[in-house]
Amino acid sequence: MNCKEVINLMDGYLDSELDPVTSQTVEHHLRECPNCDQAYNAHGSLMRAIASSSPYHRAPAGLRERIQSSLREEIGERTTRSVVPDAQPLFPRRLAEARIIRWDTSWNWLALAAAIIFAAIITFNLVPRLRPGSDQLLATQLIAGHVRSLMANHLTDVASSDQHTVKPWLDTKLDFAPAVPDLSSKGFPLIGGRLDYLDNRPVAALIYQRRKHFVNLFVWPVESNAAKATKTISRQGYHLLHWADTDFSYWAVSDVSADDLQTLKQGFEEQTQPHPH
């Protein structure tokens, strides 16, 4: 690979979007070629500057409400459009049918019962769209917990990037004491902690930031017979990563990529492994 080719691939290399073989070839060239290496460093700094210095325009207060009310108006419009016009012509036709069928008052009750069953079927089919295994059910709860934390301005109960503030706070509120490592070095600065309620028990939620996004790491004591395998679930644009150690069960939930969550897990495990001495 010559310098020109390497420079052409530089963006993909820095974005970690090259296939492993090409990526290795570029890496090899950078070690050998000071000019390209310098270009690599300069381009990397530029990219970091874009990421860290470009302002993120969060939605202003009031926009959410504006959207919600326009959506409700939309529903109102649809209702008037579809129900009122066909309710009228429907009336005489159904009336004639009804007169033929109805020879016993008990039809009233049959119709009522049928309507109730019909409604029940509709609700049943609409509401639990996933009739889940316990993991799926838990995943739903975890995503809901994550979404709620971002929606209601209630991301943290204790907002601090200092693990020595967050951990004691959690310890006083829970009947277990999870590790609270700072993962800034892995690109996941600690934002704070929160209490949540999941799977019928109070749990700790540690909040980490990744670029402009947030990761909720839910922690609770592991059940002795629970499976310890690592699991990943993707749903609705959220990624969930589960792992467990001897004491705790962990679920990381976020809209960052699954790879990012793996990085978080690695960082977490490196920092929480007992030191040999």
Added chain:
Amino acid sequence: MAAPLKAEYPSVSEDFDSSAKIVKFVALKKHREEDAAQGQELASFETLMLPHLDAAHNLARWLLRNEQDAQDVVQEAYLRAFRSFGGFHGGNGRAWLLTIVRNTSYTLLKKNRAADFTTFDEEIHAPSDESVSPATTLEHSEDAELIKEAINELPAEFREILVLRHQEGLSYKEIADIAQIPPGTVMSRLARARGKLKEYLAARIGKEK
């Protein structure tokens, strides 16, 4: 069954009366069911899409470079998204919504500012001072205001790709879907966007000196 006599010889008026009640009841029930179904649909739409409001606003704000337009576009995009929500079959909700926000933004951009689509003017933005070292460029590029101005100088297609990559952290594949370009062009477009940004920064710093 409770009143067999009555049932065998129903009076017409009574029959009319109660069948009207049934029909009304059925119509009302249908109405309520539709309401309930719509309420359900709205609730699930909001749960899936409102968490991405910041991302939607941020993209629209960068594309339109105007707060009022951005808010209007985001509101319109949410309406469009809700209308086509039946076509959303799970998957990445953020990318799906951002695609709609992007298309809505471009509709407005095309309408309002044909100028925004002129190609990048190499003359104006060529580095004015070749002697500015990369190190100086970087020193100044820490300045958020300067970076913001520089991005705002770029054409819409470059602003968009920088936002999607650096602020949303999306993969090339996701970016290709949202910007509706072949996955193979994402890297080269990003490279050109970053290159132009660097040139712009160098030009600005050159001028200040």
